[in-house]
Amino acid sequence: MTPPLSAPPGGHATLLPTPEPMPPADLSRLLTTLEGNVAGVFLGKPEVIRHAVLALLADGHLLLEDVPGVGKTLLAKAIARSLNCKFSRIQFTPDLLPSDLIGTSVYRQHAGAFEFVPGPVFAQVIVADEINRATPRTQSALLEAMSERQVTTDGLSRPLGPPFLVLATQNPYEFEGTYPLPESQLDRFLMKVKIGYPDRAAERKILSQHRSGEPVDHLKPVLSPAEIVALQMVVRTVTVEPPVAEYVIDLVEATRTHPDVHLGVSTRAALAYYRAAQAAALIAGRRYVTPDDVKGLAVPVLAHRVLTKGYDASGRSNAEAVVADIVAKTRVPV
Secondary structure, three states: OOOOEEOOOOOOOEEOOOOOOOOHHHHHHHHHHHHHHHHOOOOOOHHHHHHHHHHHHOOOOEEEEOOOOOOHHHHHHHHHHHOOOOEEEEEOOOOOOHHHHHEEEEEEOOOOEEEEEEOOOOOOEEEEEOHHHOOHHHHHHHHHHHHHOEEEEOOEEEEOOOOOEEEEEEOOOOOOOOOOOOHHHHOOOOEEEOOOOOOHHHHHHHHHHOOOOOHHHHOOOOOOHHHHHHHHHHHOOOEOOHHHHHHHHHHHHHHHHOOOEEEOOOHHHHHHHHHHHHHHHHHOOOOEOOHHHHHHOHHHHHHHHOEEOOEOOOOOEOHHHHHHHHHHHOOOOO
């Protein structure tokens, strides 16, 4: 296995040591330990934690759409601390400039030359808070970083990570002063998930846990960045048998022909769906993908990429219902 690359901000990539190959069961236990560590401070939402870990393993990004104050930044910070990764939180506002995000060159008079000062995007786990409040120009500055894992300034490309995970947040109920993400940018997110409010027992525990400070500040790492990069490589080796791959294609094609869909998902989405299913199998301790892996990811991976013709009772897109209908009507391979 080729050792993964690591790049300091604005610097050249260097080799990271790669752990020895491990059996699937051991890998699953490793990932369960990671999930358990995050769950120690992000209470009552194991499914959300699993989706975040899955996005990380699939080398993708996560869009968290929910009301403020339900722990979106806490989730990202807990993941970063559990992996001993550099964490950065970027508050997106209408006056945020691309240079505020990726960095800029500053003239150093004593040296008689320009020096690049990296922006907050030069981290390994990033929270793009309220991403839809920034202008399209600033939003687009994040596209190269998310897709290519690099930024280009002054004619030079500077690598990001690895690993490199963007958790973007947006409030689905406040639209004043916002710039909705275009389909091309939504397509860069592997999944879109909702967190929701915790149940009563979890909220009671949250109140008790926070009496003496922020528990996430005391969280210890359980994996290293090099181990995560190695796991991302293992995900790519997970077997997808031809009937299961055809099932992925069937669901993707169905989004393009469904009568309630104006615009179906792209080929990029099909690749993301395929990789997400591989990551789900590895988390489950398997080196092969099952149809259930594919079915369980249809809504979080595909719904935000579908442009529908109709709306639900609240006036919002009914994409999740349409994707669920597609899954229900598509033949499952045996």
